[in-house]
Amino acid sequence: KSVQTLAFIQHMVESRFEGPNLIVVPTSVLPNWEREAEKFVPGLRRLTIYGTRREGMFKHIAESDLIITTYALLRRDLEEMEKYEFNTVILDEAQNIKNPNTITARAVRRIHARMRLCLSGTPIENNLFELWSLFEFLMPGFLGSQHAFQRGIVKPIKDGDAETLDYLRTRVRPFILRRTKAEVAKDLPPKVESVTCCALEEAQAELYAALARKLRAQVLADVDEKGLAKSQMSILDALLKLRQICCHPRLLKIDLPGFSNNLPSGKFDAFKDMVMEIVEGGHKVLVFSQFVQMLQIIRQWLEFSQIPFCYLDGASKDRFEQVDRFNNSPDIPIFLISLKAGGTGLNLTSADYVIHYDPWWNPAVESQATDRTHRIGQTRQVFSYKLICQNTVEEKILKLQEAKRGVAEAIIPGQDTWKSLTREDLEMLFEV
Known part of the structure; x- marks a missing residue:
């Protein structure tokens, strides 16, 4: 998505569309965008609005082609940003505005731009209302008022009304460009996903x-x-x-x-056996958990076993150093990542195994995490394992996911x- 977006901005600059192009991103992927922009559109005049000393940066907005800032800073800098007319405003990981009533969602809607674009791997994470919020930013009023959408669309679809579902699909389809990996990377090796059951x-x-x-x-x-x-x-x-x-x-x-x-813990014992087998086979593995404390337990075991690893959670300040170390060091076989901190915006194609230590409601989020390694640049088959404790809430959540898909x-x-x-x-x- 990021490369397509940068190519689009380059095209607009070359076609003499007036005005700067603003990309708003989560703080965690800001360095990623800077790297990509440097690599793919080196000729554009770039400005990153970030850090504590931003006062002097705003005056350079008008003469820049590409401006990158974060959701958190946009809220604070809104008064300054509202003074400018942008050619486009682009939201990366647009699910950040899934709740239309937050300060962030209200702030991005106030930016003046000729064109608006949302980038997201998970435009609907939990409910249909999130889609309304994205469209309210893109084209205010297009899906009616919040109340009308809730009453006329969300409720009937929830009650199984196929006609309303069809209406909504037809209405939004012309505005969604969906880029699946299968279409883009014909040569991408297959991904094998399996559930591993553990006994308590x-x-x-x-x-x-x-x-x-x-x-x-x-x-x-x-x-x-x-x-x-x-x-x-x-x-x-x-x-x-x-x-x-x-x-x-x-x-x-x-x-x-x-x-x-x-x-x-029966699951932890099964996990240790699985990891040892993967490492002894000469492979590299990403381990995801939603619990930072669980990652700490795994971390202690790896340190005790003298197995080198990289580590990333929400508090990590050296995000990209960890990524580079893992990608460039053949002797570091394991990367521990908290799902929240590393589920998006990372490129880790040096790994060919993924372990999801704990499952949760949303398979789309898990799938995005697996795609940190199953993406363009990957040459080997990727194996993804989900660890599930039998006869527990974990197994039942899986059953619910199956039953409530759709x-x-x-x-x-x-x-x-x-x-x-x-x-x-x-x-x-x-x-x-």
Whole structure:
């Protein structure tokens, strides 16, 4: 997407379209865009608005071809940025404005530009309303008001109305250019994805069962009292605790009478065996987890086992040094990455194995993470493993993903989404 976008900007500059072109990006991928721009459009006059001393930068906007800034800074610099008329404003990882009522979403809508463009691998992460927010930035009013869209589109589609789904698809299709890897990289080697089932250790299974029974009673009582929508937080919190036990009991932060969380983890044991086999086979592997604490546990084991690795989470300041070290050092076989920090904007084609330590609702996010290595430049077959604990919430989440696929896929092919849970789904998730 970034190369296509830069080529498009180069074309507009050469065709004498007046005005600078603004790209707004998440802070984590700012260096990536600078590198790509330097590499692919070296002739353009570039300006990166970043850092604490930005006051003097704004006066150079008018004479620049390409301006890059971040969502966080755009909110702060809005007063300055509103003074300019841009040729285009482009949002990278546009799901950053998926909630239309945030300060960020409101800020980008106030920028003056002749043309607007959104780039995203996951335009619908959780619900259809996110699509409305993107279109409200691109073409205000195109999908009606927030209320009308909720009432006339979201609700009927949720209730299974195929006609409304078809209407929405027809309405948005002319404005979506979908670039699939299969079309772009005919020579890309195949990706093999598989689920690896792990058994809980005996004591770990007892802890899981005791907690699941306790949480099930709490959550269902909550739902009966407040309804599903208002119990969202307690449902997610309960599911989080069960997922933590599956990953490793040490992640669990609550005291359950009669139980210790200082227990072994069946999944961690299976993971260690898998990693040793991959490393001994001379391969490189990316390991993703949503839990930074889980990455720390893996990190301790790697240090103890004297296996070299690279590491990246939201707090890492040396993001690109870690990427370069991993890509350029044949003797570093493992890269530990938190899903939030490294799920997008990285190019790690030196790896040919991916392990998702813990699954979550959204397969699209997992798939984006796997595509850090399965992308243009990859010459080997990529193997992706998802570790799942049998007879637990993890296995049930997978079943739900299968059952609830489809809404986003119908609007934007290739996207999966998690729709709202029913009470029956909840009972199933917390069953022991």
